[in-house]
Amino acid sequence: MLIDVTKLDEEQRKRILKKLIDKLGLTLAAKMLGVGRSTLYRYVNTNQSIPLEVVKKATEMLAPDELSDAIYGLKVVEVDATTALSVVIKAIKDEKFRNFFVSILYQYLGDYLKSASSTYIVTEEDVKKFEKSLQGKSKSTIDMRIRYLRMALIRLSYELSPDGIRDLLAELSEESSNIARHTANSLKLFIKTVVKEKNLQLAQLLYNSFKVPKSKYKYKPQPLSVDTLRKIFDSIDHLGAKAFFLLLAESGLRVGEVYSLKMDQLDLENRIIKVMKESETKRAYISFVHKETKEWLQGVYFPYREEFIRTYEHVVKQIGADVEAWKQKLFPFQLADLRASIKEGMKKVLGKEFRLYDLRSFFASYLIKNGVSPMIVNILQGRAPPAQFQILQNHYFVMSEIELQKIFDEKGPKLLSPK
Structure with missing residues (x-):
């Protein structure tokens, strides 16, 4: 990832060198940068100006997340939604920035991104598409599939995720194994016909995350205090x-x-x-x-x-x-x-x-x-x-x-x- 080192202040340049020393050690870092060991020591421990070419070499030896730590640290600044959206737009248009941005997101928000990436937000258009895919079947079958799908979507707040579906089926099985089975079958069919076309990987994750209950649900809850x-x-x-x-x-x-x-x-x-x-x-x-x-x-x-x-x-x-x-x-x-x-x-x-x-x-x-x-x-x-x-x-x-x-x-x- 390329960094415009001319826009970095002396403190940021110093932190980059310190990050490299932490990573490689003083001797190896100095050798890789082409400077003496004592010179590198002075760069990070005194007010001596750091040459741009040295900083540039150092940035090329650090991973994006390491650079982020060095340049920005974890300083919190006020950012409104408009600014956040502009960052996303820049990431869409600028491939180098996008690589940096995504790596930082996964470093600090990995669990949230994994959860969000395993969730499919269902639209009314999706439901209509599903209904259209059922054409050719009997009216009673179509009505049943749509009825159970809508019931599930309402209870899931139109968010399909592995955890959400499994929790729902556990709740339904508590009430009626028959309802749980019909709901699971409708969700499987919806994922196979609608979600798969839009996102194959997510569809496979959702489809394989739950089984159709064949009898009374046999799930042993976690003992909690x-x-x-x-x-x-x-x-x-x-x-x-x-x-x-x-x-x-x-x-x-x-x-x-x-x-x-x-x-x-x-x-x-x-x-x-x-x-x-x-x-x-x-x-x-x-x-x-x-x-x-x-x-x-x-x-x-x-x-x-x-x-x-x-x-x-x-x-x-x-x-x-x-x-x-x-x-x-x-x-x-x-x-x-x-x-x-x-x-x-x-x-x-x-x-x-x-x-x-x-x-x-x-x-x-x-x-x-x-x-x-x-x-x-x-x-x-x-x-x-x-x-x-x-x-x-x-x-x-x-x-x-x-x-x-x-x-x-x-x-x-x-x-x-x-x-």
């Missing part, structure tokens, strides 16, 4: 991911349910999450948040979320997205980004990853171990089908929201310590 989850929570850097992880662990709700929440579904005054979503197989009633979680969301997460929206609102407008709908989301971030940051926290604590779906299993196990009736757990997690719930409510079981919340407060897992 409150102490482990607290450590992971503390290790997550992204405040949006931190809040997302907190609600998943403490509410026992499904990943898609929490990610799809809108601001008006979170009643912090009464500490209630109003999921209010019904289907033929589940009744997601309401869940709750602990007092400590309420205070953390108000004092830490919401200010961060508001600043994020203020910063990027004009970018969302520029790309033609529905700004108002985006602003109403409790988590206005890419799900892949949240997952990547949480996984990074998991690896810091455990040295490995587990599925976000395991937090739902953890919640159920924790409550049952603390003496809560499995029936109550099913109600809190929206697992009781509407008809069954209605029978329980009307004939055998009467419990108010206040009583449910009391059980949640006393028996539910808490990641945050009381102040």
Whole structure:
């Protein structure tokens, strides 16, 4: 990579030579640069001016990431979205700059890029193309495939990723192995006919990342403890991911349910999450948040979320997205980004990853171990089908929201310590 050394100040030139000495040692670096050992020592330890030809030779011996460290370090500067977009445009047009830019991105954001590169964002045009590819099949088959695909896309927020699909199939298998099987088949067919044409490598990754359930799903969740989850929570850097992880662990709700929440579904005054979503197989009633979680969301997460929206609102407008709908989301971030940051926290604590779906299993196990009736757990997690719930409510079981919340407060897992 070529660097215009005439634009480097003396301090940057000195750091480049120091980086080369760190890499090769003083003797070998001096030999490679064609200068004496004592001369090179003076260049990096005194105010003696460094010749441009020496600096140029040094830049040619350093990798792009090493040059970046030497020239820029990790200094944080204010960069708005317009500047960021201009950098991307320059990378598209300038091959040498692009090589440098990409190498730096992978050095510092490798995990995020890997997560993003394994995610396919589905458009309405993709769905129409899929429907068109089904022509020739019976109307009932077409309707079934489209119905299951749309249901999956809604719950996945139109983001197809290996982790997202596997979590979804685990959740569906909990409800009905038949629904899980039809959903998996529809997703496989969609990936094969639509995604493959646009991105062969990504299509292969997605297609091979999950299997079609043939019977009841046999997945053994990771054994987790409150102490482990607290450590992971503390290790997550992204405040949006931190809040997302907190609600998943403490509410026992499904990943898609929490990610799809809108601001008006979170009643912090009464500490209630109003999921209010019904289907033929589940009744997601309401869940709750602990007092400590309420205070953390108000004092830490919401200010961060508001600043994020203020910063990027004009970018969302520029790309033609529905700004108002985006602003109403409790988590206005890419799900892949949240997952990547949480996984990074998991690896810091455990040295490995587990599925976000395991937090739902953890919640159920924790409550049952603390003496809560499995029936109550099913109600809190929206697992009781509407008809069954209605029978329980009307004939055998009467419990108010206040009583449910009391059980949640006393028996539910808490990641945050009381102040």
